[in-house]
Amino acid sequence: MRSKRNARDRVKQYLDSIYKPNILLKEVDKEFCKGYIAFLRTCTFNNGKKTLSSTTCRIFVNRLTAALSLAVNEGLIERNPFKLEQKEKPKKDSAMREFLTIEEIKQVMATPCRYDIVKSAFLFSCFTGLRYSDIKSLTWDEVHKAADGKTLYIEHKQVKTKNMVTIPLSAEALKWMPKQSKNHEQVFYQLKITHTTVEVLLAEWMAEAGIQKHITYHCSRHTAATLLLTLGADLYTVSKILGHRSIKTTEIYAKIMDKKKLGTVNLVNYMFS
Missing domain, CATH: 1.10.150 (DNA polymerase; domain 1)
Incomplete structure (x- = not known):
């Protein structure tokens, strides 16, 4: 390796x-x-x-x-x-986690990817926070209809942590979900290429979209977290959607958003001097 x-x-x-x-x-x-x-x-x-x-x-x-x-x-x-x-021992990196902003998500949405299923899976993860391993293992019998008879949600056991997550599916998430097949089949069954190939395709796609950040598949999870916080979701809700065992893990994203806000405010420094 x-x-x-x-x-x-x-x-x-x-x-x-x-x-x-x-x-x-x-x-x-x-x-x-x-x-x-x-x-x-x-x-x-x-x-x-x-x-x-x-x-x-x-x-x-x-x-x-x-x-x-x-x-x-x-x-x-x-x-x-x-x-x-x-x-x-060397300490873990607790600093910046790369993610896409709302404008950057729009950019990649508008840009074709050489492998359509990679684009669909990545954007679906941006709106659900699912890891790549969970995208690969997600089956149609884990997709349910809520009590209101309209909203769909996922109830899935995470591959990495074995924790159950319940994730309501937004209209944006549903746009990138393949058409339903048999209940026991994988939702993204067409994603048959290796993870390494997926990362290569992502790099090509991001470059075509004009995104200069180093975006890996896992950045879709960071994107989901920061997107939810940007739109006003509270830390507890975001932690439950992402399946974090501790809310302290989710707090990292709140710190990222605070730094982003500070950077944005500082843009006006000396503008009117």
Whole structure:
């Protein structure tokens, strides 16, 4: 896998930087591990143009930790030196999550995508907050009619968390929903390409629409959250629609909206001086 290869490359880069390309396992101690973390925070790639995000650093640390745990299990070393205290490990990124604004959603709606079902699935997720795994697993027997006899809603067990979510379907969401087939069949059964291919198609589509942000499929979920908050939904309701276990997760989106508001207000600074 690409992620594993990248992790190996960073370890080799670190070993070269400390002039120990052939270090023995027994020489890998806590100081080595702390040095590796410090290296990840500052190392560059793509000819020095990019640095690693905190999330990527955490992934690489977890890869090396798992490899050393395997070495312990196989009797190659006595203990895993990467068992660091939480404060010593790279922190999660709590900052900006990329999403589409209302105007940008309109832009992508008006732009053709090379694979129509990718466009439909992505926009459906923008209005429901469903992850890609849930889009793939959603079946027609999970779509129900509300007591008013008009509103449709989804009752779905999330693939990632196993939590049940109940999501009313807006008119906008329904526009991007395929025509109904048999109850047990998947709603987006036509989405038969790999996730990697979906991301490639999304990048092409966003470029055609003039969107310069790095938009992945998961950004549709961020878009759903920020869209609901923009339109006045409360945090509790948004957390339930997204299936968050804790409202603290949803509060991240509220902070994003606060930053966006502040940035918008600051646009008028010195305009009338």
